[in-house]
Amino acid sequence: DAGITQSPRHKVTETGTPVTLRCHQTENHRYMYWYRQDPGHGLRLIHYSYGVKDTDKGEVSDGYSVSRSKTEDFLLTLESATSSQTSVYFCAIRTDTGELFFGEGSRLTVL
Amino acid sequence: GQSLEQPSEVTAVEGAIVQINCTYQTSGFYGLSWYQQHDGGAPTFLSYNGLDGLEETGRFSSFLSRSDSYGYLLLQELQMKDSASYFCAVRDDKIIFGKGTRLHILP
Numbered sequence: 001d002a003g004i005t006q007s008p009r010h011k012v013t014e015t016g017t018p019v020t021l022r023c024h025q026t027e028n029h030r031y032m033y034w035y036r037q038d039p040g041h042g043l044r045l046i047h048y049s050y051g052v053k054d055t056d057k058g059e060v061s062d063g064y065s066v067s068r069s070k071t072e073d074f075l076l077t078l079e080s081a082t083s084s085q086t087s088v089y090f091c092a093i094r095t096d097t098g099e100l101f102f103g104e105g106s107r108l109t110v111l
Numbered sequence: 112g113q114s115l116e117q118p119s120e121v122t123a124v125e126g127a128i129v130q131i132n133c134t135y136q137t138s139g140f141y142g143l144s145w146y147q148q149h150d151g152g153a154p155t156f157l158s159y160n161g162l163d164g165l166e167e168t169g170r171f172s173s174f175l176s177r178s179d180s181y182g183y184l185l186l187q188e189l190q191m192k193d194s195a196s197y198f199c200a201v202r203d204d205k206i207i208f209g210k211g212t213r214l215h216i217l218p
Contacts, residue, residue: 033206042198042210043154050204058205090153098142098202102153 003027006091006103014111019078021106023091025071031094032074034058034066036087037105043090049074081110113137113201115209122215123189131184131212133199143175143182144200148211154198157184189216 003026035043045058047066092100123129142161146154160175172185
């Protein structure tokens, strides 16, 4: 068990509302990642973090922001959710050997 | 930028061997990883190749050729539980995934 949890696991919201997804780790790993998964697109990197307050964009970062104020928490925020952001969101931590351990996923529906 | 290509679907028979190929184009490259994902679940790590050659882990093996920007995952003695999606991923600071290969196994 890599010690990574996501919350909420399921959320339904309306277009235009802000949404924050939380990723929490108990392993003290430096690198954390947010991906979204949609049919036919695989896993697409949104943002990642390489340390406290150190973040960078991924492949599909438009419409998303992240924050990492503590090693254990990596937050993904949708400032104004759109229907195109309906997806399953996975957080992952990278171990010292480079493996990614994923959280269980957060299913977001934007109506 | 980075891009990875892998077949969208592969079908094989229980007990057989199947190979899933992955070609990549990257600006930075430390190695190639493989992940398995069952329906409704999270991806799980299978293997990693940082150097050219074959890595074996039980029934699964993975191969990398840096000069060809090519790798593959080999699954032997297929079992029904191997029915899943398989993703290759390029590793540097950004870990980028291919779109995945859906493996169907026939009894």
